[in-house]
Amino acid sequence: MRNVSSRTRALLVLVNGSPLAEEPEIHAIRKEIKDISDAGLAGHRRRTLLQAFHTARTLDTSLVVFIRSKGLGPKPRSLRESLQRLGTRQRRDVAALNPGHRDAYVNQIVHPRNDLMHNAGATLSQDEANKLLVRMEACLVEVLRL
Amino acid sequence: MRIGERFELLRSFASAAATLDDDGDVAVAVAPDHPFLITGPDLMVGRRGRLVAAFLPTAPEQAVPGRVLDRVAISRLALPPATVTVLLDDGPATVRRRHFDAVLPFAAIDDFAGFCASESRSTDVVDAEVRQQVGDRYSAIADGTRDSVGPYLQREKSGEVDGSAPRVPIRERDAGPGPSAASRSSADSQGPRGATRLTSQPAWRPLVRRAVLRCVREDFELERGAPTIRGAGLLVHVLSLDQVDTRGRDPFKPFRSAAFAGLLLPSWLESDGAL
Numbered sequence: 488m489r490n491v492s493s494r495t496r497a498l499l500v501l502v503n504g505s506p507l508a509e510e511p512e513i514h515a516i517r518k519e520i521k522d523i524s525d526a527g528l529a530g531h532r533r534r535t536l537l538q539a540f541h542t543a544r545t546l547d548t549s550l551v552v553f554i555r556s557k558g559l560g561p562k563p564r565s566l567r568e569s570l571q572r573l574g575t576r577q578r579r580d581v582a583a584l585n586p587g588h589r590d591a592y593v594n595q596i597v598h599p600r601n602d603l604m605h606n607a608g609a610t611l612s613q614d615e616a617n618k619l620l621v622r623m624e625a626c627l628v629e630v631l632r633l
Numbered sequence: 634m635r636i637g638e639r640f641e642l643l644r645s646f647a648s649a650a651a652t653l654d655d656d657g658d659v660a661v662a663v664a665p666d667h668p669f670l671i672t673g674p675d676l677m678v679g680r681r682g683r684l685v686a687a688f689l690p691t692a693p694e695q696a697v698p699g700r701v702l703d704r705v706a707i708s709r710l711a712l713p714p715a716t717v718t719v720l721l722d723d724g725p726a727t728v729r730r731r732h733f734d735a736v737l738p739f740a741a742i743d744d745f746a747g748f749c750a751s752e753s754r755s756t757d758v759v760d761a762e763v764r765q766q767v768g769d770r771y772s773a774i775a776d777g778t779r780d781s782v783g784p785y786l787q788r789e790k791s792g793e794v795d796g797s798a799p800r801v802p803i804r805e806r807d808a809g810p811g812p813s814a815a816s817r818s819s820a821d822s823q824g825p826r827g828a829t830r831l832t833s834q835p836a837w838r839p840l841v842r843r844a845v846l847r848c849v850r851e852d853f854e855l856e857r858g859a860p861t862i863r864g865a866g867l868l869v870h871v872l873s874l875d876q877v878d879t880r881g882r883d884p885f886k887p888f889r890s891a892a893f894a895g896l897l898l899p900s901w902l903e904s905d906g907a908l
Contacts, residue, residue: 494883497665500677503658504684505713517657582765585772587781621883625668631713632764 494624495524502549505631506556512548519545535616536603542623543600549627557581557633567597573630582633595622634692642739643676643689646721649746650678650685659749668883669711671890672704672842675721678749685749686712687719688733699729703846706853706860707894710767714759718858719748732756732858756858763862767893770867774892782897785869837874841887844872845894852895870896 499520507513519541526537543566550569551562559577563569574589576582584592599619603609611619634642640663647661659680667673674686686708694701701720709716720733730736734756735748773781848870853860872891891898 493662493664493666494668496660496662497667497677499660500662500665500679501667501684501713502679503660504677504679504682504716506682508658508679508682514657517660576765578761580761582761582768585769587776588768588772591772591776617882617884621668621885624883625885625889628668628711629768632711633768 492524492527495520498523498545498624498627501628501631505553507549507552507631510552510556512552516545516548516552519548531613532610535611535613538620539600539603539611539616542620543604546596546623546627550630553630553633565597566600567593570597570626573633584629584633588629592622592626595619596626639689639691642721643687645742646687646745647676647678649742650676650749653680653746653750666883667711668886669890669893670708671838671845671887673708673711674704674718680749683752684713684716685719686716687721687745689721695724702729702732702855703849705732705858706855707845707849709759709858709860710764710853711893714761714764715754717754718756719745721745732855734858757856759859760861763860766862766867767895770869770895771893774869774895774897775889777897782869785867838887840874841872841891841896841898844870844896845891848894848896867895872896872898874898874900 499517502508502513502516502520507516522541523538523545526534526541528534529537547566547569550566550573554560554563554569554572557578559572559581563572570584570589570592574584574586596619599611599615600623603611603619643663647663651659651661653659659678661679662677664675665673665677675689676687678685678687688701688705688708690701694704705718709718717734718732720729720736721739722736723738734754737744737748770785773785776782849860851870852863852867854863855861888898
């Protein structure tokens with residue numbers, strides 16, 4: 488996979504330079520991001536699963552920690568709930584995900600991620616994996632700019 | 634400055650910042666691959682919740698005073714709102730200095746590390762309302778339907794934006810001088826809504842990059858380093874290309890980064906649908 492390390496390096500810099508860095512989960516988030524790069528060394532099937540797995544955990548935890556650090560309500564119980572929370576403007580100094588875009592993230596990330604993670608034997612083609620990974624990355628950096 | 638020299642200089646600054654690393658607290662990226670930025674900072678350093686974005690003006694940026702500020706503006710819109718900026722420049726002091734938290738000459742490598750280790754901030758945080766409007770426009774373009782882009786058109790047609798003179802809903806736009814004479818000569822027809830249609834465009838990435846920066850220049854101005862919206866409101870711009878390269882790990886990046894800057898690439902929508 489091309490450019491995995493340059494993208495994950497950018498993600499690492501961004502979370503390190505965000506409010507997430509002042510929360511205790513930052514060490515686990517950094518480890519997950521490094522594991523995304525390391526997963527690139529595995530064979531195709533395991534690589535796509537591992538990259539999706541580590542990216543999903545990075546996104547899940549980062550959104551929960553972001554919501555907490557910005558005081559946007561109680562801890563969400565799922566990625567869908569995190570996205571719904573972030574799609575509602577609650578504070579004047581924190582922007583919200585556009586509702587349409589929030590729904591697109593639910594359709595393009597939550598559903599395929601759940602299919603992949605909760606079904607025995609489920610796998611992704613390289614093209615499907617790329618789309619899921621870059622959408623999760625885009626979702627994370629969009630939240631960090633809110 | 635040659636590309637190699639430029640890269641070596643950035644690596645020197647990056648290495649100096651990396652020496653601050655204690656327990657993984659520092660992460661550094663030269664030419665960071667940000668999902669929303671087809672052009673952005675040359676160097677980013679993240680440490681303990683503080684993000685430093687450094688800009689080393691290119692030769693074309695040096696030729697036009699203030700031109701580097703377009704890149705600063707789109708970067709600040711895409712990065713966390715309190716991002717700190719540094720201009721790496723050996724040139725004479727100019728008015729643009731006020732838009733950066735620090736301006737360092739090329740020899741000040743140790744000073745850069747010290748700046749990354751500090752907690753100083755001086756320029757303004759990007760206003761949440763600006764961030765919201767940019768996100769909403771991005772969402773509308775990413776969705777790509779007439780319904781989503783429509784409000785931007787209706788607003789213009791009715792001229793209801795602060796009573797200002799109506800502007801063309803989706804404005805005709807060219808991307809400035811093309812990358813080569815051959816590619817320029819391929820501009821041959823008018824696309825939808827008067828957008829310039831370019832055919833057989835081999836160097837689409839520089840073209841999109843220039844178009845993005847031109848949109849930024851038209852839509853935003855900087856106030857102490859923080860972008861604010863010019864005039865009455867954000868519009869949707871159009872650049873019609875026959876081909877956009879969809880190879881690579883992130884095939885959405887051209888469209889996503891253009892959309893984030895308010896630039897719709899219709900041919901991308903036709904080929905790949907929603908973002």
